[in-house]
Amino acid sequence: MRAAFIEQNGPPEAIRVGELPTPEPGPGQALVRIRAVAINPIDLYLRSGQVAMPMAFPYVIASDFAGVVEKLGPGATGVQVGDRVWGSNQGLLGRQGVAAEFAAIDQEWLYPTPALLPDVDAAAMALVGITAHLGLFHRGGLRAGESVYVPGGAGGVGSMVVQMAKAVGARVATSAGSPERVELCRRLGADLALDYKADDVPARLREFAPEGIDVWYETQREPDLETNIPLLRKRGRMILIAGRSARPILPLGSFYPRDGSLLGFAMFNATAEEQRPAGAEMVRWIEEGRLKALVGHEFALEDAAEAHRFLESNTLGGAGSLAGKVVLLVD
Numbered sequence: 035m036r037a038a039f040i041e042q043n044g045p046p047e048a049i050r051v052g053e054l055p056t057p058e059p060g061p062g063q064a065l066v067r068i069r070a071v072a073i074n075p076i077d078l079y080l081r082s083g084q085v086a087m088p089m090a091f092p093y094v095i096a097s098d099f100a101g102v103v104e105k106l107g108p109g110a111t112g113v114q115v116g117d118r119v120w121g122s123n124q125g126l127l128g129r130q131g132v133a134a135e136f137a138a139i140d141q142e143w144l145y146p147t148p149a150l151l152p153d154v155d156a157a158a159m160a161l162v163g164i165t166a167h168l169g170l171f172h173r174g175g176l177r178a179g180e181s182v183y184v185p186g187g188a189g190g191v192g193s194m195v196v197q198m199a200k201a202v203g204a205r206v207a208t209s210a211g212s213p214e215r216v217e218l219c220r221r222l223g224a225d226l227a228l229d230y231k232a233d234d235v236p237a238r239l240r241e242f243a244p245e246g247i248d249v250w251y252e253t254q255r256e257p258d259l260e261t262n263i264p265l266l267r268k269r270g271r272m273i274l275i276a277g278r279s280a281r282p283i284l285p286l287g288s289f290y291p292r293d294g295s296l297l298g299f300a301m302f303n304a305t306a307e308e309q310r311p312a313g314a315e316m317v318r319w320i321e322e323g324r325l326k327a328l329v330g331h332e333f334a335l336e337d338a339a340e341a342h343r344f345l346e347s348n349t350l351g352g353a354g355s356l357a358g359k360v361v362l363l364v365d
């Protein structure tokens with residue numbers, strides 16, 4: 035089968051596209067014919083070696099997938115041949131990745147793809163949607179009527195946070211780095227969409243939520259806690275998901291008297307069972323038309339290295355040429 039893989043950690047050029055043996059589905063696994071794969075920042079860190087996880091070489095890149103069940107392994111009864119499925123969490127913690135014509139995947143990670151949803155969209159929503167859901171609800175305990183702020187509402191995680199928070203009746207503010215992306219945030223449903231390059235974001239957030247923000251979903255790798263903690267409401271929750279080398283200053287005098295909470299998490303620590311409510315609710319919201327994918331750029335599988343370079347220049351380099359997800363088309 036055709037696959038995009040690495041034989042050692044390195045820059046995007048380490049990615050090769052070539053033939054690998056088609057895997058056989060093991061006990062409880064389904065062999066999925068992959069149609070679309072989304073690329074996430076974690077894929078960049080795993081490829082480069084910046085994040086170390088067990089990895090068998092040749093290591094097929096990518097976590098997020100959508101496709102069709104081709105064959106079942108022994109004891110796999112949760113899906114049937116021909117089912118359209120999507121999911122995430124592959125290529126992580128020793129599991130093989132999915133940027134290939136086929137992938138053998140434990141059935142516990144598979145969700146049904148809504149009938150009208152293209153595979154590209156299903157793949158694009160996978161890791162970012164589950165991350166947004168875990169952060170907002172499992173960690174953040176968001177309730178209807180509360181206020182939310184997420185920087186980067188036209189980004190992968192941010193675009194999911196905006197829509198999910200609106201889906202449960204929260205008031206949502208966000209920001210983006212160009213007038214076009216600010217407009218995109220409004221179309222996703224944001225009540226307040228700011229241009230972080232032009233607007234005074236803290237001042238506008240104080241107007242938006244005079245008592246403070248209930249759930250601050252931080253997506254930045256260098257969060258400015260000194261500025262942001264005083265913008266939290268009493269009993270406010272700040273979700274932290276990025277910044278392995280960040281050493282922000284924590285203004286304790288603003289933090290503890292407001293009964294604040296700093297809640298960090300990595301989605302890959304959540305078990306399939308813990309992630310299942312997120313996947314199930316995403317399917318329901320997609321079917322109800324309340325959750326849509328934001329696909330920024332599509333590449334062919336053959337151009338996987340270029341796709342990594344492109345995402346790297348945006349998420350890490352701040353190029354500003356991407357709104358939404360980078361997706362690889364597999365056939």
Ligand SMILES: NC(=O)c1ccc[n+]([C@@H]2O[C@H](COP(=O)([O-])OP(=O)(O)OC[C@H]3O[C@@H](n4cnc5c(N)ncnc54)[C@H](OP(=O)(O)O)[C@@H]3O)[C@@H](O)[C@H]2O)c1
Binds near residue numbers: 162187274275277300
């Ligand atoms: N812990 C976890 O489980 C987990 C899961 C998923 C992702 N992550 C991490 O979360 C981060 C975001 O991931 P992603 O996939 O959403 O990345 P992404 O799609 O590249 O989004 C990053 C967003 O940040 C925005 N941004 C950049 N500078 C900003 C600023 N000064 N103020 C406000 N917004 C700003 C960008 O907006 P513009 O493009 O408009 O400039 C963009 O929308 C990454 O570091 C990733 O590694 C962690």
